[in-house]
Amino acid sequence: MVKLTWKGAPFEFGESQVTAQEDLKDALIHSPALRAIDYTSDSPVILAVDTSHIAVGFFLCQCDPTNPKIRHYNRFGSITLNDREARFSQPKLEIYGLFRALRSLRLYLLGVRNLVIEVDARYIKGMLSNPDIQPSASINRWILSILTFHFTLIHIKGTLHGPDGLLRRPPQPGDLEEEEDDFEDWVNRLYGFLHIVHNLFPSATLPVGPPHQPLIATLANAQILSGEDSNTYSKVPRTKKAQDEDQKLAAVRIWHRDLVRPEGISDSTYKKFFQYATQFFVDSDRMWKKNTHGSHQLVIGPMDHLRILSQIHDNLGHRRFYATRAAILQ
Helix, strand or coil, rough: CCHHHCCCCCCCCHCCCCCCCHHHHHHHHHHHHHHHCCCCCCCCCCEEEEEECHHHHHHHEEEEECCCEEEEEEEEEECCHHHHCCCCHHHHHHHHHHHHHHHHHHHHCCCCCCCEEECCCCHHHHHHHHHCCCCCCCHHHHHHHCCCCCCEECCCCCHCCHHHHHHHHCCCCCCCCCCCCCCCHHHHHHHEEEEEEHCCCCCCCCCCCCCCCCCCHHHHHHHHHCCCCCCCCCCCCCHHHHHHHHHHHHHHHHHHCCCCCCCCCHHHHHHHHHHHHHCCECCCCEECCCCCCCCECCCCCCHHHHHHHHHHHHHHHHHHHHHHHHHHHH
């Protein structure tokens, strides 16, 4: 095989070259460097993922228990992209590549105690923490799928990222066809919040009224009938930072309505509050954040969430409604 790379040597690929190629394959497959994952160990299992407009490259390995710098590799993979996927923007490609890699390896990742995902795109962490509120965004579904796994996300410089070569493989004859996408149903079952929705109703029926009755009215009526201790928007799991931000925005909305200084705050605190509140304005019972470089941004409050959910239900129907609901409320 090495002789084929010599300068001026004729390219002859015969029986001896094929035999040498098969020997290399056999040596790689049976190499002691490839080890099965030890699911009883707390040693980190590393999934490195990188994506280009050609393919998704990834590998799976586990750190040695005695020396974490040593990695024992388990699997290598390269998933080619079709023409439509290749036209995705780079951020969309990166999140889609992570989704595809996790979906491809999901059976191997079940039971992993300490999963670490390495990527070379810093913005993936922000995309996972702040899903798009647009109900038609396919990225939301990928993010929901990714978040079914518990992992630590680490950024690695592109020059040091291992899967770089795997993402340059073009489609080849004999590549397996894309598997049937049954992952969405799994996500719907995990993140549907059905246990919360069902508690709003005496029976286990879905909270959908007649065609002429909007879903927002059905949800509101259910909450009224169930009393003050019912499961409402406030019961949805959310971070402390998000809850504090909601309270701050509620105070801003009241200030714009009454223009009265909140009680019990100092002059310096009110000065900061005033500067923050003047970044917003209220129009037709809706609060907007000013944007001097484009369209003003609508501030989404609890009732706005319910209004959006009603629109989603009308557009998506029952099956995909609850997965999208989870993305918005989180």
